[in-house]
Structure formats: C-alpha cells, structure tokens
Amino acid sequence: KKQYRIAVIPGDGIGKEVMPEGLRVIEAAAKKHGVDVKFDHFDFASYDYYEKHGEMMPADWKDQIGKHDAIYFGAVGWPAKIPDHVSLWGSLIKFRREFDQYVNLRPVRLMPGVPSPLAGRKPGDIDFWVVRENTEGEYSSVGGRMFPDTDREFVTQQTVMTRIGVDRILKFAFDLAQSRPKKHLTSATKSNGISITMPYWDERVEAMAKKYPGVKWDKYHIDILTANFVLHPDWFDVVVGSNLFGDILSDLGPACTGTIGIAPSGNINPEGNFPSVFEPVHGSAPDIAGQGIANPIGMIWSGAMMLEHLGEKQAASAIVGAIERTLGERTLRTRDLGGNADTTACGKAVAEMV
Amino acid sequence: KKQYRIAVIPGDGIGKEVMPEGLRVIEAAAKKHGVDVKFDHFDFASYDYYEKHGEMMPADWKDQIGKHDAIYFGAVGWPAKIPDHVSLWGSLIKFRREFDQYVNLRPVRLMPGVPSPLAGRKPGDIDFWVVRENTEGEYSSVGGRMFPDTDREFVTQQTVMTRIGVDRILKFAFDLAQSRPKKHLTSATKSNGISITMPYWDERVEAMAKKYPGVKWDKYHIDILTANFVLHPDWFDVVVGSNLFGDILSDLGPACTGTIGIAPSGNINPEGNFPSVFEPVHGSAPDIAGQGIANPIGMIWSGAMMLEHLGEKQAASAIVGAIERTLGERTLRTRDLGGNADTTACGKAVAEMV
Ligand SMILES: CC(C)[C@H](C(=O)O)[C@@H](O)C(=O)O
Numbered sequence: 195k196k197q198y199r200i201a202v203i204p205g206d207g208i209g210k211e212v213m214p215e216g217l218r219v220i221e222a223a224a225k226k227h228g229v230d231v232k233f234d235h236f237d238f239a240s241y242d243y244y245e246k247h248g249e250m251m252p253a254d255w256k257d258q259i260g261k262h263d264a265i266y267f268g269a270v271g272w273p274a275k276i277p278d279h280v281s282l283w284g285s286l287i288k289f290r291r292e293f294d295q296y297v298n299l300r301p302v303r304l305m306p307g308v309p310s311p312l313a314g315r316k317p318g319d320i321d322f323w324v325v326r327e328n329t330e331g332e333y334s335s336v337g338g339r340m341f342p343d344t345d346r347e348f349v350t351q352q353t354v355m356t357r358i359g360v361d362r363i364l365k366f367a368f369d370l371a372q373s374r375p376k377k378h379l380t381s382a383t384k385s386n387g388i389s390i391t392m393p394y395w396d397e398r399v400e401a402m403a404k405k406y407p408g409v410k411w412d413k414y415h416i417d418i419l420t421a422n423f424v425l426h427p428d429w430f431d432v433v434v435g436s437n438l439f440g441d442i443l444s445d446l447g448p449a450c451t452g453t454i455g456i457a458p459s460g461n462i463n464p465e466g467n468f469p470s471v472f473e474p475v476h477g478s479a480p481d482i483a484g485q486g487i488a489n490p491i492g493m494i495w496s497g498a499m500m501l502e503h504l505g506e507k508q509a510a511s512a513i514v515g516a517i518e519r520t521l522g523e524r525t526l527r528t529r530d531l532g533g534n535a536d537t538t539a540c541g542k543a544v545a546e547m548v
Numbered sequence: 549k550k551q552y553r554i555a556v557i558p559g560d561g562i563g564k565e566v567m568p569e570g571l572r573v574i575e576a577a578a579k580k581h582g583v584d585v586k587f588d589h590f591d592f593a594s595y596d597y598y599e600k601h602g603e604m605m606p607a608d609w610k611d612q613i614g615k616h617d618a619i620y621f622g623a624v625g626w627p628a629k630i631p632d633h634v635s636l637w638g639s640l641i642k643f644r645r646e647f648d649q650y651v652n653l654r655p656v657r658l659m660p661g662v663p664s665p666l667a668g669r670k671p672g673d674i675d676f677w678v679v680r681e682n683t684e685g686e687y688s689s690v691g692g693r694m695f696p697d698t699d700r701e702f703v704t705q706q707t708v709m710t711r712i713g714v715d716r717i718l719k720f721a722f723d724l725a726q727s728r729p730k731k732h733l734t735s736a737t738k739s740n741g742i743s744i745t746m747p748y749w750d751e752r753v754e755a756m757a758k759k760y761p762g763v764k765w766d767k768y769h770i771d772i773l774t775a776n777f778v779l780h781p782d783w784f785d786v787v788v789g790s791n792l793f794g795d796i797l798s799d800l801g802p803a804c805t806g807t808i809g810i811a812p813s814g815n816i817n818p819e820g821n822f823p824s825v826f827e828p829v830h831g832s833a834p835d836i837a838g839q840g841i842a843n844p845i846g847m848i849w850s851g852a853m854m855l856e857h858l859g860e861k862q863a864a865s866a867i868v869g870a871i872e873r874t875l876g877e878r879t880l881r882t883r884d885l886g887g888n889a890d891t892t893a894c895g896k897a898v899a900e901m902v
C-alpha cells in the first residue's frame with residue numbers, strides 16, 4: 195500500500211495556528227480509512243525563515259519538496275515586516291509557477307449552520323466551483339516604468355495569455371463541468387472593455403466548448419458576474435476565469451457563503467509532474483495572529499481536497515462530513531462564526547466527528 | 549439666466565424606452581425650480597444608425613455635440629447584431645476618451661422600499677460612492693497576438709497607468725471624500741499579485757494622501773474588497789479604483805443595494821473642457837427591449853446627477869427625493885423590483901412626485 199509523503203509548510207501568522215488542526219484531522223481520517231500519510235515539516239516560506247536567512251526559501255527548495263505527493267500549506271505574508279513581492283512572489287507564487295500548478299480550484303458552498311450574508315439562502319442553494327488560471331494572465335512579470343518623477347511618468351504591465359495556458363485551464367474546467375450533474379460552465383470575461391486578451395479568452399472558450407457538446411455554457415462580463423454572485427448564486431455550477439478574475443470570484447464566492455475563514459483551495463498540477471499545494475483561501479491575518487482564535491476549517495477542508503486529489507475519496511468525504519456536522523451543531527465554532535471556541539477546540543471537534 | 553443645452557442620445561434597446569421618462573422628469577424638475585434646459589436629439593451611437601450609415605457616429609460628431617453643456621445617454625450595444633468593439637468602442641468609450649471624461653462616478657445607496665439581497669441591511673446602512681478611473685488602466689489599446697494558430701500562440705495587452713491619469717482621479721476622489729461627513733477613502737489595489745502597475749497605484753495614493761491630512765484612508769486588495777462589499781458594505785464612504793476595478797465595484801455595489809436597474813452614473817470631465825456624459829449603469833438589455841417594462845429609475849437618477857453637475861442642486865435633489873418617495877411607496881414599480889408598473893407609469897409617478 196502506498197505511503198503518501200506530504201510536505202507541511204505552516205508559513206506565517208495564523209498559518210502556524212491552523213496547521214496543527216489540519217494535521218490532526220487528516221491523521222484521524224487517515225487512521226479511520228487506512229490511509230498511510232507521512233508528514234515532513236519545513237520552516238521555509240515564512241517571515242521567520244527570511245529573518246534568519248535573508249531569503250524566503252533555500253536554494254534547493256525544489257529538491258527538498260519537489261518529490262512529495264503534495265504540499266500542505268498554511269499562509270504566507272506579513273506586509274508590515276516584509277513586502278508582498280518578496281514574501282508571496284518568493285514562495286506561494288513561485289510554487290504556482292515553478293511547479294506548474296496551473297489550476298486554482300476553490301469550492302463555493304453554503305455549509306449547514308453558517309449564516310449567509312445573502313438574505314434567504316439555505317445550504318444547497320449555493321454549491322459551485324471556481325476554476326482559476328493560476329500561472330499567467332494578469333499576474334505577469336512583464337512591464338516597467340518610464341520617465342520617473344516627471345509628468346510623463348507611466349507604468350505598464352502586460353497581461354499575457356498563451357494558447358497552451360488558456361486551453362489547458364479551459365479543458366480542466368469543461369472536464370469538471372461534464373462530471374457534475376448540472377454540466378454547466380460559466381466563463382468570466384470582459385471582452386467589451388479589455389479588448390485584446392479577453393476576446394482571445396472568449397475565442398478559446400468557444401473552441402473548447404465544441405468538444406463538450408454535453409456541457410451547457412454561458413459567459414458574463416466580470417462586472418455583472420460579480421453582481422450575479424450576489425443576486426443569483428444558484429445560477430452557477432463551474433465558473434472559470436483568468437488569474438485575476440478567478441482570484442476575485444474565489445474571495446467573493448466564499449464571502450457570499452458566510453466567511454472566507456472556512457474556504458479551502460488547491461493549486462493543482464493535474465498531470466502530477468509536480469506536487470500540488472493545498473492551502474486555505476485566507477491569509478496569515480496578522481491582526482488576529484497569536485491569539486489562538488483563528489478558524490481552522492479552511493485549513494482542514496484544504497486537507498480534504500488534498501486527500502481527494504491523492505485519490506483517497508473516502509477519507510476526504512469523511513472530513514467534509516465532519517466539517518458539516520461540526521458547523522451544523524453550532525457548538526464548537528470560532529468567533530468569526532459567532533461562537534467562542536478557540537482554534538484547537540474547533541479542530542478537535544472536527545477530528546472527533548471524522 | 550443660462551440656458552443649458554443637453555445632447556440627448558437614447559442609443560439602443562431599452563435606452564430608447566427609458567430616455568423619454570428621464571426627459572419627462574428633468575422637465576418637471578426644471579419647470580418647478582426655474583431651470584432652463586433645451587434638449588437636442590441625436591440618433592447616432594446606436595445600431596439603427598450603424599445599419600444605415602455603416603458607422604456608429606458621423607465624422608463630425610464632435611462638432612455636433614462637443615459644445616453642449618452635457619450629454620444625456622441611454623444605452624448602447626446589441627451583441628447579437630454588432631460586435632461590442634464596434635458599438636462600444638465606437639461610441640461610449642470614444643466619448644470617455646476623446647472628451648477626457650476621466651471620472652466615472654457612481655453612487656451605491658440602498659434606497660427606501662428596495663429590498664437588499666444582503667440580509668438585514670436597511671436604507672442608510674449602504675451609502676457610498678465609487679470613483680472609477682475612466683480613460684486608461686486595463687482598458688488600453690496596446691497589445692496584440694503572435695504565432696496565430698500554433699502552439700506558440702499568445703496574446704498580450706498592456707495595462708497603462710500614467711502619472712497624470714492616476715493623480716487626477718485620486719485628487720478627485722480625495723476631494724470628494726473630504727467633502728463628506730465621514731471623510732473616508734478606500735483604494736482598491738491588487739499589488740500583491742499585479743506587481744508593477746498596482747504598486748504604482750498604491751504609491752500615488754500614498755503621495756496624494758499626504759495632501760489630505762483630514763481624510764482617513766485605507767486600501768484593500770480587490771479580491772477581499774469585493775468580499776467586504778457583501779460582508780461590510782457599511783464600511784465604505786468613497787471607494788476609488790482603476791478602470792477595471794471601478795467597473796467591477798460599480799456593478800457589485802448596486803447589486804448589493806438590490807438592482808442594477810436604478811443605478812446612475814456620470815462620465816465626467818471635471819474641468820469642463822468637454823461635455824460630460826450621464827447614463828444609467830445598466831446596458832441596452834436586448835432580452836427585455838421592446839416590451840416597455842424596463843426600469844427607468846437608472847435613467848432618471850442619471851438626470852439628477854447631470855443637473856447636480858450643472859450646478860442645479862435644488863432640481864437635482866428634487867429628483868432624488870421623488871425617486872425615494874416613489875420607491876418607498878412601492879406602488880408604481882417595475883417588475884425587476886417586484887411591481888407591475890410599466891416604464892411609462894413609473895416615469896410618470898416620479899415626475900409627479902418631483
Ligand atoms: C459596456 C462596457 C464597455 C462598460 C465598461 O466596462 O466600462 C460598462 O460595463 C460600464 O460600466 O459602463
């Protein structure tokens with residue numbers, strides 16, 4: 195039987211606080227379902243490591259974690275101490291690019307016991323996936339500044355979309371849509387305003403759609419799409435977008451289901467050439483770090499996504515079920531959900547429910 | 549006493565249906581408050597004009613409308629008949645660029661009688677302005693495609709921010725914030741992901757903020773900002789963003805206040821070198837065009853913004869008050885608000901309330 199080797203990187207702030215709960219729950223589910231996981235712990239990709247070594251990661255980081263079956267990641271960034279372009283571009287975004295994790299996958303699901311800020315929405319009403327392109331698009335490294343400190347000063351930054359990059363994310367999204375009961379895909383565009391890259395995106399969506407006659411698809415401009423997340427969240431099944439649009443929609447979606455604190459994500463290399471990274475959608479949250487009050491559910495749910503990605507569907511479903519029961523019972527919840535459990539108490543509650 | 553000359557351009561679809569109601573209400577308010585307005589009607593910037601003439605606007609369009617005190621605009625676009633890059637870039641976006649309407653100003657206000665999709669929000673809870681840069685940024689004309697129809701195919705499009713362009717919109721936004729009781733400005737950024745243009749935006753915000761010591765300001769990345777529109781709409785007072793971010797926020801904001809149908813906007817050249825354009829946020833809505841059921845309030849409220857811009861504050865407030873009373877009474881509302889009044893009945897109701 196295969197042993198899964200997981201690289202564990204807690205990172206910064208509340209990442210370090212929610213990680214033990216994620217591990218606790220994965221261990222409980224693994225034990226129950228006979229899954230063999232081994233955790234290797236790494237302290238890089240954090241401000242602490244940076245302070246000691248002057249860089250976010252060791253030169254051989256790829257050798258250290260590149261052969262693992264997956265990476266379980268907390269959160270990185272501490273803007274008051276270290277600029278984002280050092281911390282994030284030196285770790286999280288590096289993983290996405292260099293491990294070719296071209297899919298960022300995030301569920302938007304209204305869970306039992308979690309009040310939605312949207313009036314009258316019940317669990318079951320909101321249940322879709324955001325599929326985000328995770329390596330190119332608006333997050334490019336091409337551009338610069340000219341005529342600094344004069345009235346002619348300007349900056350430019352290119353959005354870059356490659357045929358390979360766009361087609362592979364669309365294929366992933368259409369495959370996912372085809373595997374779901376509703377078989378419905380929505381593409382985020384803005385081709386009426388962003389007149390070169392976005393019409394190209396639309397063109398590739400149309401070409402890809404021809405290969406999936408069983409999938410119904412539609413497209414919305416990003417402005418009205420965000421409006422429809424609020425007005426008609428029940429319209430969606432699989433929503434695919436560029437790096438930026440996917441980023442926006444996968445924070446807005448979880449907000450519509452009550453809180454960013456419980457939302458999980460996978461940064462996935464579907465071919466398995468490199469390990470995929472599973473991390474909560476929330477960041478390191480310096481404002482509440484150190485108090486032990488962070489919600490560990492985003493981290494725990496990310497663990498379930500990781501097990502699912504590894505093919506361990508039973509253990510994965512056991513965790514999601516345990517999250518649903520814990521949230522539904524409304525007793526052991528963290529403050530962001532109106533409870534008063536601390537991070538550990540919430541993590542233990544889920545582990546016991548598994 | 550000055551006579552205001554207004555260029556009236558109904559455009560396409562429901563633009564033609566809501567325009568008469570906008571004019572009706574402006575006339576009522578003008579009469580009551582002794583304002584002298586003269587309307588000049590133009591049929592260009594529409595599909596009908598395009599069909600006859602093979603172009604969206606006559607060659608001398610600037611001579612025809614460039615000397616007016618303002619332009620009152622319905623809606624343009626009919627994607628099934630004419631591509632957006634022809635219709636929109638040939639009219640609306642041309643106005644914005646060539647008349648240097650660098651401010652796009654949109655209120656986000658929860659009105660009496662309009663149910664918010666956000667649970668428990670009441671009129672007064674949501675009341676802020678979105679200030680959008682309207683000429684540069686992500687809506688650039690620079691970019692292209694290489695290696696077509698091969699695996700190397702790629703497209704790029706540059707986001708362009710000029711010092712002049714960024715500083716003038718920030719100045720407008722800070723001035724607006726300073727004039728309001730809360731004196732609070734929020735800047736939309738994404739400098740952790742969009743690593744060249746967005747840090748520049750942040751830099752200019754910081755520089756401008758130094759000139760406004762009385763204004764409290766903060767910034768949010770666009771992903772969490774959209775989440776906060778849903779979770780904490782009461783946090784905002786004036787929100788400033790780039791062309792794209794402002795576009796997104798000014799559809800999402802009105803959605804949080806119940807409907808895009810009532811939202812107005814101004815495309816403003818603050819210096820008055822060129823006429824400003826006032827138009828509803830909604831588009832031409834081909835799906836409901838021709839039925840006489842469109843909500844005219846977005847058009848009417850845009851008329852109030854136009855009068856305010858012209859310096860006719862009393863007439864402007866009279867219209868906003870009439871809108872509030874009509875909506876609050878819940879009798880003469882259009883279908884999108886759960887009523888069954890048609891466009892004309894709703895427009896007449898507002899005109900009578902003025
Ligand atoms: C029609 C479109 C080009 C336009 C924009 O994106 O600017 C519209 O969405 C708006 O907000 O006025």
Ligand SMILES: CC(C)[C@H](C(=O)O)[C@@H](O)C(=O)O
Nearest residue numbers: 271282287441475740741771
């Ligand atoms: C931290 C930031 C660079 C990142 C992103 O924009 O990709 C985050 O918002 C996310 O969604 O994972």
